[in-house]
Amino acid sequence: MTNGVITDAGFKPSGQIQFGVFFQGVNSGTIWKSEQSGSQTDFESFRRVAQTAERGLFAAFFLGEGLRLREHLGRPHELDVAGRPDAQTMLAALAAVTSKIGLVATQNTTYNDPADLAHRLSTLDLLSGGRAAWNIVTTDNAWTGANFRRGGYLDHADRYVHAEAFVRTAKRIWDAWDGSGSPSGGSWGRVRHEGQHYTIDVTPRLPRSAQYRPVLFQAGDSPEGRDFAARQSDVIFSAHPKLDDAVQFRKDLIARTAAAGRGPNELQVMPASEFILGATDTEAAEKKEWVRGLQIGPQQAIAYLEQFWGRELSEFDPDGPLPEIDPVVEETSETRGSGFHGAKARQLADQWRAEAKEKGQSIRQFVTSRTARIDSTFTGSYSSVADQLAEYARVGAVDGFNISPWLIPSGLDDIVNHLVPELQERGVYPTEYRGSTLREHLGLPVPSRPGGAGDLAIEAAAAVGSGR
Numbered sequence: 001m002t003n004g005v006i007t008d009a010g011f012k013p014s015g016q017i018q019f020g021v022f023f024q025g026v027n028s029g030t031i032w033k034s035e036q037s038g039s040q041t042d043f044e045s046f047r048r049v050a051q052t053a054e055r056g057l058f059a060a061f062f063l064g065e066g067l068r069l070r071e072h073l074g075r076p077h078e079l080d081v082a083g084r085p086d087a088q089t090m091l092a093a094l095a096a097v098t099s100k101i102g103l104v105a106t107q108n109t110t111y112n113d114p115a116d117l118a119h120r121l122s123t124l125d126l127l128s129g130g131r132a133a134w135n136i137v138t139t140d141n142a143w144t145g146a147n148f149r150r151g152g153y154l155d156h157a158d159r160y161v162h163a164e165a166f167v168r169t170a171k172r173i174w175d176a177w178d179g180s181g182s183p184s185g186g187s188w189g190r191v192r193h194e195g196q197h198y199t200i201d202v203t204p205r206l207p208r209s210a211q212y213r214p215v216l217f218q219a220g221d222s223p224e225g226r227d228f229a230a231r232q233s234d235v236i237f238s239a240h241p242k243l244d245d246a247v248q249f250r251k252d253l254i255a256r257t258a259a260a261g262r263g264p265n266e267l268q269v270m271p272a273s274e275f276i277l278g279a280t281d282t283e284a285a286e287k288k289e290w291v292r293g294l295q296i297g298p299q300q301a302i303a304y305l306e307q308f309w310g311r312e313l314s315e316f317d318p319d320g321p322l323p324e325i326d327p328v329v330e331e332t333s334e335t336r337g338s339g340f341h342g343a344k345a346r347q348l349a350d351q352w353r354a355e356a357k358e359k360g361q362s363i364r365q366f367v368t369s370r371t372a373r374i375d376s377t378f379t380g381s382y383s384s385v386a387d388q389l390a391e392y393a394r395v396g397a398v399d400g401f402n403i404s405p406w407l408i409p410s411g412l413d414d415i416v417n418h419l420v421p422e423l424q425e426r427g428v429y430p431t432e433y434r435g436s437t438l439r440e441h442l443g444l445p446v447p448s449r450p451g452g453a454g455d456l457a458i459e460a461a462a463a464v465g466s467g468r
């Protein structure tokens with residue numbers, strides 16, 4: 001490192017920051033109950049955010065995926081806003097009202113099938129002129145499986161073995177078209193796979209797009225998830241936005257990509273982030289108070305605690321102290337989707353009560369401080385935040401940020417109107433789109449064709465080789 005610049009294994013910082021926007025929909029970080037809030041399902045919200053992002057030269061518009069509503073005590077969870085349109089359908093509609101921005105669909109490997117998903121993503125890629133991407137997720141809970149005929153299956157280790165076989169198969173399907181407008185030569189680009197989870201024999205049904213195939217993002221943070229990304233994806237959607245953490249994360253990924261036989265710059269990183277901006281630092285700090293107050297209202301504060309207490313807490317005052325009543329510790333009463341295990345509830349409640357008491361916090365204040373996207377929030381004046389981001393670009397900590405707006409649909413306005421010009425002045429943000437495809441915006445190389453068509457790939461039970 002020189003002056004903090006990351007140089008591990010020959011890594012070269014691009015010196016640039018890209019932005020993506022993550023339209024989250026179902027979550028408690030977006031304010032859905034203010035006068036300025038739009039709808040989480042109307043096309044108008046999506047159109048406005050995507051077009052604003054495109055005006056700000058954002059590389060990508062992301063949609064997450066939640067295959068089942070979180071539940072608490074048998075009801076949809078109070079912390080979530082129900083209603084999340086299907087990502088690929090929504091992105092297809094957005095492709096028609098945008099012309100440059102990348103369109104990223106979060107799609108699950110655990111509950112999809114490779115031939116079908118590869119075809120649907122190819123469709124989005126073709127109709128958008130080479131702007132599609134797939135954010136590969138595996139889903140970290142079994143209760144989502146109740147929506148599917150397969151049920152909740154695949155433990156953590158197996159999820160990535162399955163995901164890897166899935167993605168390699170999808171890539172082989174995309175590779176199997178010979179580029180001349182018909183499936184490749186004698187073998188008809190036939191792709192066969194025999195494995196633990198599925199056996200398929202498929203020919204691609206669509207030609208390649210302007211960017212060859214969809215760009216691959218990955219969101220998953222475990223060592224297995226990182227190794228999977230290092231072998232298979234183009235960009236990692238990370239949960240490490242704080243500078244020191246981002247630097248460590250980048251170094252970790254450089255080592256993992258090297259172990260996978262790829263170059264240090266072949267895997268890009270875009271952490272999830274939130275921006276609360278103002279003309280001055282003071283104005284931004286005041287705005288932050290307002291944002292936090294709306295993100296966690298009285299009802300949400302109680303609902304947040306209920307998921308850990310495993311019982312109704314509606315009789316408690318959100319502006320009073322944490323409940324003295326003990327949590328119900330049976331695992332069956334935990335909120336589905338919180339990932340929290342009931343057995344730890346009493347210990348955690350004691351710890352939280354002590355912490356809140358020491359800080360003199362009410363339920364609402366405690367929950368606000370716990371749920372604030374503390375590590376991922378950039379708060380300050382346009383120029384001070386631009387300075388911070390320029391430092392990320394200088395050292396090469398990230399390739400960009402995936403921004404979750406706290407207000408829909410206007411949440412990107414000040415970023416595009418004020419932060420982007422400040423970044424452009426500092427020479428760290430694009431002043432125009434580099435091309436017409438997402439791959440071009442991100443400066444990613446067109447994949448080289450491995451010629452896997454026609455081969456029968458037999459998936460080993462656990463070993464998944466490196467590279468493609």
Ligand SMILES: Cc1cc2nc3c(=O)[nH]c(=O)nc-3n(C[C@H](O)[C@H](O)[C@H](O)COP(=O)(O)O)c2cc1C
Pocket residue numbers: 063064065066067106108136137138139140219220221222223224225226237238239272
């Ligand atoms: C920044 C980020 C965003 C994610 N977005 C989604 C999502 O929209 N839908 C989903 O099912 N999982 C999402 N995930 C979860 C991952 O797919 C994965 O299931 C989870 O992180 C567990 O994998 P891991 O053990 O490798 O971390 C996201 C994860 C991260 C880090």
